[in-house]
Amino acid sequence: MQTINRLEDLRKAVDALKIGGKTIAFVPTMGALHEGHLTLVREARARADHVVASIFVNPRQFGPTEDLDAYPRRMAADAALLEAEGVAVLWAPTVDQMYPRGYATNISVSGVSDVACGASRPGHFDGVATVVCKLFNQVRPDVALFGEKDWQQLAVIRRMARDLDLTQPYADDIIGVETVREASGLAMSSRNQYLTAQERDQAAQMSAAMRRAIAAIEGGAELEQSLDTMKAEILAAGFTSVDYGDLRDADTLETLFEWGGRKARLLVAARIGAARLIDNMSVG
Known part of the structure; x- marks a missing residue:
């Protein structure tokens, strides 16, 4: 598995994976991986020739009083889990790579972003839509997979992809995977x-x-x-x-x-x- 931190290196790696018409399935994450994430990776392997995963704790989806600094980070352990599951490329950009100096663009998805978590976490889904759109443009996957545990996030991403006419992946190639639960019924998170x-x-x-x-x-x-x-x-x-x-x-x-x-x-x-x-x- 290649672990890549620079966009220019990612583009070269993606081009190499696509040689011969090979397909890419993408699993974006914020790390702190658990069985729910690994289930997404396994489903991704069943849907494409290669799997690209990302780990990026996106500051733009955290509010000023939320847990950005405390959010669990364990890159080495997460990378080992992804490699064991057959991931070809781990895209692990820095904040400066994702939002370089002078960055000024924001994506806002009306309607589905405004209710439920959107009402109690203003700006959260703007941050989600923006970073996922950037990740899609960087990785250019044929299919992308998200857990259904955050159903609202899935709805926002599908709406964003449809409204912006994204082609890699098409909106219909944004796949929701059933929530993975602990034996007690608690949704894994x-x-x-x-x-x-x-x-x-x-x-x-x-x-x-x-x-x-x-x-x-x-x-x-x-x-x-x-x-x-x-x-x-x-x-x-x-x-x-x-x-x-x-x-x-x-x-x-x-x-x-x-x-x-x-x-x-x-x-x-x-x-x-x-x-x-x-x-x-x-x-x-």
């Missing part, structure tokens, strides 16, 4: 490292409460009451606050006030200890 053993046990109750809410909604229960019950159960489990717990259209993220059998996702964000955890599940 790099931020789970912030949890104590007790908090990890408590945090697993969020997914259980979500499943009960979905069963109620699909069974015909009143939507608002089902969501209120879910939030109360999450707080009773030991979470200190619930930022949101909404049923939304799976594509547009429009708030739904009744289910009606349409394609929907239940999205939740809640805080426990030092961590803000997000999760989502399909309804219907």
Whole structure:
């Protein structure tokens, strides 16, 4: 596996990988890799001739009071995991490589960026859309893979790719991979490292409460009451606050006030200890 830090070297490496019409699948990450990331890499290997992964902790998607400095960084260990999974190239740019002196461009995706995490983290999805667009232009993959755990991020990236007519990858080649969970049901996340053993046990109750809410909604229960019950159960489990717990259209993220059998996702964000955890599940 090549580990590359300069854009000019990345372009040469990508050109070499593409010789003979070979295809590239891309897995962008912020590092602190876990089984969820490695599942993306394995799926990427099944979809293309070569896999390129990136590790870049993007400062533009962190707010001024968020955990940029504390975000876990373990480049050597992460690189070893990626090499063991058969990744061809690890793109690990510096901040100066990604945002050189004088950088002045921002991508903002209206609508899907404005709700849920976008409402409580202003500017977050601008940072996501901007860095992912740059990564796509740098790597020029045939297909890119993202975890469904951050469903809103996936919706933003797909919308950005469609609106900007991106061709590598096409919007339809941005693939969501099902959330990988611990045995307890807790969605795997790099931020789970912030949890104590007790908090990890408590945090697993969020997914259980979500499943009960979905069963109620699909069974015909009143939507608002089902969501209120879910939030109360999450707080009773030991979470200190619930930022949101909404049923939304799976594509547009429009708030739904009744289910009606349409394609929907239940999205939740809640805080426990030092961590803000997000999760989502399909309804219907």
